[in-house]
Each structure stands twice: as structure tokens, then as C-alpha cells.
Amino acid sequence: MATTDTQSSTKTMKLEVFRFLPDEGEPPSFQVYEVPYRDDWVVLDALNYIKDEIDGTLSYRWSCRMGVCGSCGMMVNGEPKLTCSAFLRDYYPQQIKVEPLSYFPVIRDLIINMDHFIDKMGEVKTWLIPAEDKPIEDGEYLQTPAQLAKYKQFTMCINCMLCYSACPVFGQNPDFIGPAAIALGQRYNLDSRDGGADERADVLFSDEGIWECTFVGECSEVCPKNVDPAGAIQMAKVTATNDWFKSFLMPGGRKKSGGNK
Amino acid sequence: MDNDSSTPTAAGPVPAKQHIRKMPVNWWLKKPAYLRYMVREITCLFVGGYAMFLLMLAARLDKPEAFETLLASPLAIGLQWVALPFAIYHSVTWFNLTPKVLVIWRGEDKLPGFLIAGAHYAGWLAVSAGLVYFAMSGGTDG
Numbered sequence: 001m002a003t004t005d006t007q008s009s010t011k012t013m014k015l016e017v018f019r020f021l022p023d024e025g026e027p028p029s030f031q032v033y034e035v036p037y038r039d040d041w042v043v044l045d046a047l048n049y050i051k052d053e054i055d056g057t058l059s060y061r062w063s064c065r066m067g068v069c070g071s072c073g074m075m076v077n078g079e080p081k082l083t084c085s086a087f088l089r090d091y092y093p094q095q096i097k098v099e100p101l102s103y104f105p106v107i108r109d110l111i112i113n114m115d116h117f118i119d120k121m122g123e124v125k126t127w128l129i130p131a132e133d134k135p136i137e138d139g140e141y142l143q144t145p146a147q148l149a150k151y152k153q154f155t156m157c158i159n160c161m162l163c164y165s166a167c168p169v170f171g172q173n174p175d176f177i178g179p180a181a182i183a184l185g186q187r188y189n190l191d192s193r194d195g196g197a198d199e200r201a202d203v204l205f206s207d208e209g210i211w212e213c214t215f216v217g218e219c220s221e222v223c224p225k226n227v228d229p230a231g232a233i234q235m236a237k238v239t240a241t242n243d244w245f246k247s248f249l250m251p252g253g254r255k256k257s258g259g260n261k
Numbered sequence: 262m263d264n265d266s267s268t269p270t271a272a273g274p275v276p277a278k279q280h281i282r283k284m285p286v287n288w289w290l291k292k293p294a295y296l297r298y299m300v301r302e303i304t305c306l307f308v309g310g311y312a313m314f315l316l317m318l319a320a321r322l323d324k325p326e327a328f329e330t331l332l333a334s335p336l337a338i339g340l341q342w343v344a345l346p347f348a349i350y351h352s353v354t355w356f357n358l359t360p361k362v363l364v365i366w367r368g369e370d371k372l373p374g375f376l377i378a379g380a381h382y383a384g385w386l387a388v389s390a391g392l393v394y395f396a397m398s399g400g401t402d403g
Contacts, residue, residue, distance in 0.1 A: 020280045022278040022279070022280070028280055078292070103282070103284065105279040105280065105281050106280040106281075106282065107279055113279055145369050146366070146368050146369045148369075149366070149368075149369040149370070150366065168284070168288055168289070171284040171288065172284060214302070215358065216294075216295070216298045217294070217298070217361075218292075218294055218295070218298075220361075221294065228361070231361040231362075231364070234358075234361050234362040235361075235362065235364055237362070238362060
């Protein structure tokens, strides 16, 4: 055990941690660890303590420890949380249950397989597709503050996937494009410099895109960056509906997506 | 990445075994917000039931007696009492969500959500008041 001789180290707290070791060939189980309680510790600190001092076989992802990288998302007492931002003091003295993010396949312990999510971002094309190609000598693409405001909120996404673990629709249908990938698609669709809305429409406006969403709304509640993916999806539904009507009303009107920028 | 294949590497075969967790059937009981969502979804049955009732009334518009019999039947009155709270819950929850769907920009700022939802409530109130006025005045005219 570590030499933690401070006053607070006399208090301890129990963590019930999901364990899955594929090499052992045994079904997943829960293991309880007792860690020192400190009121300035977060769940990630407790996991690091377990890894360093108690059980080096415990595996989990983490990096920045400050809610920026989006790596340490896990279920804490059934809620998707960034463990670097979930303080022990909010749970003390109750035992804390730590599980891998819901609905994703588990590779080992608290580590989920995120391949499918990365693929979805590729399908949606969550990158800038310039509306007009211009040579570098012509300078930058200018944008007004009002144009920036329309998509800025959606740029805050850190791909932590908490929204997916809060989404029962994703739980039922793993092929649902899902909150973050759709919000990121909107982020570029609403960008005045972007011209890729038509390319994204087939995936974004498909049955497995926005129309799979039944507006549970919890994705926005758990988002640590206030991206509001639920809002992004509903706004995309309005855009898609308007486009659909316009394609009928406008003589020779071609399918145009992306909404007003 | 394949779920069930073992990929041989220099270090030997690596079992790519993943654990898939099943979604519990009672997932909607795990969080109050999920339960509220499920209730919101289920209210549509009552809203739909009331719409059926209105259609049945409409089908009897040319037969005043049959119209009144249906309107006064205990089953119809019971249905309306049950449907009313569900319909109100349905309307309130959806009106509260309107600011997420309807985003109106004024320059760099969004129109505040309470104004969007408020406009819907005001519209609801105006239509309801209009209907009550119509029903009342229609009643006195005979």
C-alpha cells in the first residue's frame, strides 16, 4: 500500500469494477476494490490508485485528466461520465460501480471497442468539404461572427461517446449513426465555408441517421461539453423535411440539403 | 475488426473475443428521464384513441340522436377523462422540446427558448379559448 499518511487517507471508499479478461475465457464479473477517500479525487484517480497499488491487471483508457481528450468515459453508477470529472465526494460514502460505456462491445475490463463509431464519422464525412476551391494565394475563407455562431456549439464535441451510452435507440440498434456523428455532420452542414451537405445527406438523412432518433434527449443531458446533439438531430430533421417539400414545390428543384447558413 | 476471428501475430494467436452486453428489457426503469420518455411515447395511444372518438362523432354528424348517444355514453366520458391528462402531458412535454427543434437566429444570438415554447403555449391557449367561446355561443344559439 502507498504511504498516504494524510488525515483523509484514513477514510476509504469501495469501487465495484467491471472485469472482463478475454484471455482467461471466463465470463465478466465485478471486483470490489477499497481505495483511500480524498475529497479532491475523481473516479479516474481511484482507478489509477487501483492500477498502481492494488491490481495492475485492470485496464481502462485515459489521457488528459481534464475533460478535454474524451478518453475516460465510463458508466459510473449507471450514468455515462467522464471519470476525470466525476468526483468521489459526490458519491461518498456509498460504493461506486464502474462499468464500460453501455451498448459498446467490451474488449477488456473498462475498454470498449469504438471502431464502429469511428467508421460512422467516416460515413457522415465529418470534415470540411470546401464549397469553393480557391488557391492558397487568394487568402483565407472569411466568416462573420453570426455565421460562426450557427455551428460553434457543435464543434465542442470531444468524441467521448457518452451520448451513445445514454441513447436507448443506439442500444436497440447499433447501426444508428448516433448523436455525436450526426451533431458533427450538422457542424459542417451549418458551416458557411462547407459545401458537402449533399454528400452527407444519404447517410445523415437515412433511416439509420436522423429518422432513427425518437428524441429521448438524454444524449444532450450527459454531454460534458453542452454540444446538444439532440437539438442538432431535430434541427436536421426540420432541414430534411423542408428539403423534401422543396423538391416537390420547386420546378426542377434538385435535392439540396444543409439548411440556411 | 472481426469479432470472432483469431488473428495470428508474431506473439501468437490473439483472441479477438469481445463481450457484447445485452440491453436489459427494463432499461426504461433505470432512469427517471427514460421513464418520462416512455410515458410521453405511450400518451400517443390516448391521443390517437381520442382522435378515433372524434372521427366516430364526425361520422354521426348527420344523425343528431346517434351523435348525442355516443357523446353521452359512459364509455365515451370515461375515455375523455382518461385521455385528458395524457393529452396534456403529451402537449406539455412536446411544447417544452420545441426550442430544440425551432432555432431562430437573430444575428449571433439564438432567440431564447422560453419565447419559442411560450409562443406555442400562447397559441394553445388562444385556440382553446376560441373553441370554448365557439362552443358556448353555439350552445346559446340553439
